[in-house]
Amino acid sequence: MKESQITLWEEKAHSGLLKNDSILSGLVSQMRIATMADYQTKTNLTSIGITTGDYTTQGKLVIQDESKLKEAIEADPQKIIDMFTKAAPTGTKVTAEMSGVGIFQKLTKFTMDALKQISEKAGTLTTSSDTTADFIENSLLSDTIRSMKNRETDLAARLNDKETQYYKKFTAMETAINKMNTQSSSLSSFMN
Structure with a gap:
């Protein structure tokens, strides 16, 4: 690798391979909305x-007004508990903007969805910690690896064909040179 390539590679490694990943940025966005929005009940973290x-602070939750928090807990502790823990009705699709569903349920749902998407993209199981496990056959990463192997095979075949073609040309050229040398030698002995 050239010095400039090494520098670019190191910059990429320092910025992080997951920087600007659409799955993770979507997860962060959903988490922000889920923690801050409950428009119907007007009960949210703010x-x-x-x-x-x-x-x-990059989204870290901070108690900005401790007296407001104490007042809300004293006024209606069950409302605050529900804000964090209330489950969605069975069969309901949880969304970030959904009212009446606890923040923890929303966060769990979005985190599990993101984990599933990352698993499908990377081609690993969501529950396995085995780093030597094979990739799942229908994953994006597995498809990319398969495509690269097929391309490698095609390129090797093309290289082999080109090599054979050049060997034939080289052999024909060698034969022509030998023929010319023989003729030149005969003419030179005939001239002497």
Whole structure:
């Protein structure tokens, strides 16, 4: 590798291979909406004094107004418990904007969905920690590897065909040169 390529590779490694990954950025977006939105009941983290802080904290939850939180807990503790833990009705599709469903249920749903998407993309099982396991056959990564192997086989066959073609040309050229040398030698002995 050239020095410039090494530098670019190191920059990519330092920025992280998952930087700007659509699955993870979608998960973060859904998590933010889920923790901050409950439009029907108007009970969300902001209404009880919890915010995500400024942009430098990258979404970390912060108790901004402790008195607001204490008041909300004292006024209706069950409402606060439900805000975090209430389950969705059976068979209901959980969305980030859904009202009346606990934040933890939303976060669990979105995290599991993202894990499934990453698993499908990477081609590994979601429950396996075996790093030597084979890739799942119908995953994006497995398809890419298969495609690369097929391309490698095709390119090797083309290389072999080109090599054979050049050997034939080289042999024909060698034969022509030998024939010319023989004729040249005969003419030179005839001239002497």
